[in-house]
Amino acid sequence: MPDNLTKVKILTAFEGVPDSRTLTCYEAGGGYQALRKALALPPSEITAIVKASGLRGRGGAGFPTGLKWSFVPQDSDMPKYLVCNNDEGEPGTFKDRYICELSPHMLVEGMAISARAFGANKGYIYTRYEFFEEIAWLRTAIDEAYAAGYLGKNILASGFDFDLDHYEGAGAYICGEETGLLSSLEGKKGQPKLKPPFPAVSGYLGCPTIVNNTETLAAVPWIITHGAEAYRKIGTEKSAGTKLFCISGHVQKPGVYELPLGYPFMKFFAEEAGGMAAGRELKGCIPGGASAPILTPAELQDATLDYEDLAAKGSMLGSGAVIIVDAEQPMVELLKVVVDFFHHESCGQCTPCREGTGWLANIMHAYVKGEGKESDLPLMHNISQQMMGRTICALSDAAAMPTQAIVQKYQDELKNYLQAKAG
Amino acid sequence: MASSSTFDVALQAKIKHHLERFETRRSAILPILNDIHQQYGFVSPAQVQALEDEFDLPRLQVQEVISFYSRYRQQQPSRYHVQFCDNIVCRMFASQQLIAKLKAKAAGCAAGTLSVEPVPCLGVCDGAPAMLVNDERHLRVTCDNLDGIIDDYLQRASDA
Ligand SMILES: Cc1cc2nc3c(=O)[nH]c(=O)nc-3n(C[C@H](O)[C@H](O)[C@H](O)COP(=O)(O)O)c2cc1C
Ligand code: FES
8 A cells, every 4th residue: 555644754764864965975965876777777667667556747737757768769760858847837847956065966867867867878967957956967977977977988987878967947848848948058048848758768969868857857866766666656546656845935844845646635734834924814726836726725635645636626637746735815806817827828839828927917917907807707717628738838837727726716806806896 | 350350359250260160250259249248248339340350250240149149248347247047936935125226226336336227036945036247146135135245346346
């Protein structure tokens, strides 16, 4: 039986350890032993272990990681690439930053192992440029790993070559979307591309490319060291392992917490984050970053932090960004910020997204000023409905889903706002 | 070429390095523009022209990138440019009032000294409200500590 209550420190193993970012410290804690072990295995065995572990992508979509790697055509003689998505642009998300802060070597080691699994000899870490310090830490870790022979040619005399470089973005949420990211890495505007073909078949420069989130890749060394079964035992049937949850808003202890998937939401909220800040009252929670539909306090009571329960409640685990909304936060304001954000970040290629986010933003701007109508609420629902599933990437859906949820679940408050403004 | 370049020797070396660093020269455009911004805070039309003339980077490709990404600007920014997060979480921590306060402060400074721009989530919501002053991050900004933080920068500007 998987255990969703016992805490295991995988990604946060080095929490509280001084100098945890250094190679010396990482090695002293067992670092790079997983790479040694992996290099002694046939590459297909690495993929098989990761598949069996149940690891799913931590960037938002939750796609099974080993399965994704197995889509890389092994008969192709094109170069293969591994790209780490460290763009962390989803509002409310700050967990990948924490990995950079604690253990950049865990990511580097995870990338070397993952690259070996499907035969990539070149990798990139793509980080948003605003992470100035974090980028410096990653660069230092890469340099240290090269000097120690964990990167470069003939790693640890295994015959495996893996070069890793760092690439910094320039301010665009859409570059977190994997195909937008690859366009950016090619030195172009960060516009997503239609899938299929998926990047695993045709990605960076048309070559087979795996894009994985930072947290996904950082979990790989532990899985190799402890085995698939050990990882599977943590969490739930469909959501194996631990996940980083970043909680923010007016709570006692905002921050990043590593928990087994399936952990009860209320237990996390009350015991780890310490509950609401003094004088604040819980009004709702966005459980997976700005794109995730909001949940009401009633829905939160029995919610568990895993892919399946949050999906069953009409929301999603997403990036693990838990945004607590308190009673002092007007929902009109929240909705306006959300739609403004997506409108601002739409790359403009697809009409439903470019126009739809714009219409939602226009409606909300008038609404906040008290110039709205009650019929705006069903109108926003309908516009959102038509924005879903019709575009190249999921940004349009990411704007539509939270809009529908707020409009539906907080309609009384939104209506009262209009009346108060009128009266 | 070296003596008449638009870029100083160190920047020329970085540009050359980026051009050789990737599978294609085009991938170097963002790293080059990032370095130019790190040094000057913006990219001038003369620099874009020089990237084409001296380094064979098509202006059209460079311009495509400049106009797409929010980091890139074509005019000199203020000496201290504040990117204040105005997204979901920071909004709950009075980002709007703090931005208004900063704007008023900027208006009282000599032209070109201080500017403020509301930006999307900076990925540090546990330290909301958050801002970047040039490339330095400040967390848990309040009405009380904001003046002190900014005055430190302004002091540096007047000392220099
Ligand atoms: C608009 C948009 C923004 C995204 N932003 C990010 C991001 O900042 N970081 C990330 O890892 N994934 C992001 N994703 C998801 C990626 O497209 C992709 O699914 C992920 O990087 C795959 O890695 P994983 O399987 O390890 O999760 C975003 C997706 C969309 C549609
Ligand atoms: S919302 Fe301000 S840093 Fe995330």
